[in-house]
Amino acid sequence: MAYRAAIRLSRNQQSTTYGRLNQLPVISQERKYYNGNNGSNNDHHDSKRKWSQTLKFGAGFGIAAAIAVAGIPGHVLLAEENSDKKVIEKESRVRRTQTLDKIFDYFATYRYINEKGKNVNLMSIKDFYNAVTPGSSITHGTGLISPADYSKVDDSDIHSDKLFLSCEVPAPNSILNKIQRQGLLSYTDFCFLMNVLATPRRYLDIAFLAFDITGDEEIDAKEFLKVMIKITKHTGGLGRYDDCGTREELMKSGYSGLMNHFFGKDRKKSMKKDAFIKFRGQIIDEMLWLEFTRYCKSLPDLPGLPNQQKLITDVEFCEHLLAHTNIPNKKKEAMIKRVTKFFGETSTSPTQIAEGITYSMFKSFYHVLFCGADLERCLAFLDEENAGVNREDFIGITNSISGIEVDSHVVDLVFLLFDDDQDERLSIEEFTPLLADWRLSRAFMQASTSGASILDLKLS
Numbered sequence: 001m002a003y004r005a006a007i008r009l010s011r012n013q014q015s016t017t018y019g020r021l022n023q024l025p026v027i028s029q030e031r032k033y034y035n036g037n038n039g040s041n042n043d044h045h046d047s048k049r050k051w052s053q054t055l056k057f058g059a060g061f062g063i064a065a066a067i068a069v070a071g072i073p074g075h076v077l078l079a080e081e082n083s084d085k086k087v088i089e090k091e092s093r094v095r096r097t098q099t100l101d102k103i104f105d106y107f108a109t110y111r112y113i114n115e116k117g118k119n120v121n122l123m124s125i126k127d128f129y130n131a132v133t134p135g136s137s138i139t140h141g142t143g144l145i146s147p148a149d150y151s152k153v154d155d156s157d158i159h160s161d162k163l164f165l166s167c168e169v170p171a172p173n174s175i176l177n178k179i180q181r182q183g184l185l186s187y188t189d190f191c192f193l194m195n196v197l198a199t200p201r202r203y204l205d206i207a208f209l210a211f212d213i214t215g216d217e218e219i220d221a222k223e224f225l226k227v228m229i230k231i232t233k234h235t236g237g238l239g240r241y242d243d244c245g246t247r248e249e250l251m252k253s254g255y256s257g258l259m260n261h262f263f264g265k266d267r268k269k270s271m272k273k274d275a276f277i278k279f280r281g282q283i284i285d286e287m288l289w290l291e292f293t294r295y296c297k298s299l300p301d302l303p304g305l306p307n308q309q310k311l312i313t314d315v316e317f318c319e320h321l322l323a324h325t326n327i328p329n330k331k332k333e334a335m336i337k338r339v340t341k342f343f344g345e346t347s348t349s350p351t352q353i354a355e356g357i358t359y360s361m362f363k364s365f366y367h368v369l370f371c372g373a374d375l376e377r378c379l380a381f382l383d384e385e386n387a388g389v390n391r392e393d394f395i396g397i398t399n400s401i402s403g404i405e406v407d408s409h410v411v412d413l414v415f416l417l418f419d420d421d422q423d424e425r426l427s428i429e430e431f432t433p434l435l436a437d438w439r440l441s442r443a444f445m446q447a448s449t450s451g452a453s454i455l456d457l458k459l460s
Contacts, residue, residue: 084137091141092134092324095443103443104190107131107141111150112158112184112255120245121150122158122184122255124167125176128193129287134324134441138169138290158183158255171289175282182265183257187245188228192258194447195231195454196280198439200374201367201403204280207454208273219276221259221267225250231454284370288363291320296359311356314339314347317410318417324441325433335417342416361407365414368398368406372435373448375401379428388425391415 110122126139142149211219225247263269296310350356398406
């Protein structure tokens with residue numbers, strides 16, 4: 001296995017090929033949003049963003065010193081941290097165990113009254129990100145505790161600058177923000193986004209054909225809604241959506257940000273296949289950017305490198321991969337130890353760009369996991385004798401199913417982590433815990449069940 005310790009020179013020479021030295025956009029507003037100072041005076045939103053005001057201190061004496069300086073009782077900080085942790089754990093259980101309609105209602109924070117007087121629950125883009133991202137604390141859902149926990153909105157609220165600023169996410173050239181500017185997300189919008197994210201890239205052509213009922217190589221609003229209304233009826237107990245979420249209502253209502261974005265408020269726009277496929281990539285890239293920047297570091301100024309180059313360490317990347325698997329903690333520690341033993345100090349304290357994980361490297365592998373169902377089928381087909389695939393075969397598979405060249409060092413880390421017998425071959429049994437748990441933790445399993453998938457409509 002060509003690990004980085006043996007090919008450090010070649011990795012540095014290839015860094016431009018993988019885009020590691022390309023300067024990532026600097027988000028000047030990032031601190032503003034994550035500290036909750038977004039200009040909103042809405043008490044409901046302020047309470048939901050309490051997580052961002054919680055001070056996080058180091059362990060041991062670091063905690064005591066920081067508390068002493070701040071003058072804040074230690075038990076208050078610990079209570080807030082424990083409370084936030086419990087909320088995150090509960091949200092993780094909801095994603096894993098509930099149907100899509102219950103996940104939507106749990107994370108949606110807005111309620112709209114339609115012309116028939118029916119309650120319509122709506123999501124912001126922050127709510128959507130949190131609904132499909134385990135461990136996220138960018139916002140928290142209402143939790144279905146009480147109808148009073150939803151923020152009631154009307155048409156003027158939905159399209160106001162105030163609501164947009166309170167829901168905007170800190171990402172450059174954000175497709176999610178463009179949708180938010182057009183309105184909120186309905187349950188039908190949520191089901192579509194979940195379907196697109198859960199569908200492997202190679203099958204997007206089939207998914208597009210499922211929508212293109214007339215065969216004119218374009219999707220219009222009527223075609224889109226005809227397909228999506230069928231899907232929403234297979235994703236949970238949705239009797240009430242017959243009155244609020246019908247094709248007729250979504251055609252004329254202006255609250256759906258996704259419908260407005262795709263088809264315009266007059267519903268006269270249409271969408272071609274290249275835009276359909278591009279949209280999926282934009283959503284995934286943005287969600288991965290938000291995950292990456294949650295805990296990335298910036299290197300000190302180094303000669304010949306752009307400022308503000310963001311990195312995470314090898315160990316942080318591995319911990320992120322393992323965070324939401326059902327692998328026992330003791331085994332996770334042993335897996336991480338293999339990484340630190342092989343790469344040494346650089347695995348936890350990179351001193352140059354070639355020793356850390358950049359966003360380009362990070363997303364190159366996570367695009368593969370978004371095609372996880374396809375990857376599992378490929379591995380099972382090629383590994384009939386259960387001997388596993390070697391590193392070169394694995395790279396070939398991942399590149400073909402994702403359409404993105406996976407970084408070689410990231411593959412080295414994956415083999416170190418999951419190749420338990422260290423025979424330099426990765427078997428389906430060794431890799432399945434990551435594939436299955438990663439999809440389950442994001443509720444992609446529910447979006448892929450029979451009747452809930454776009455592909456079912458085309459293949460049936």
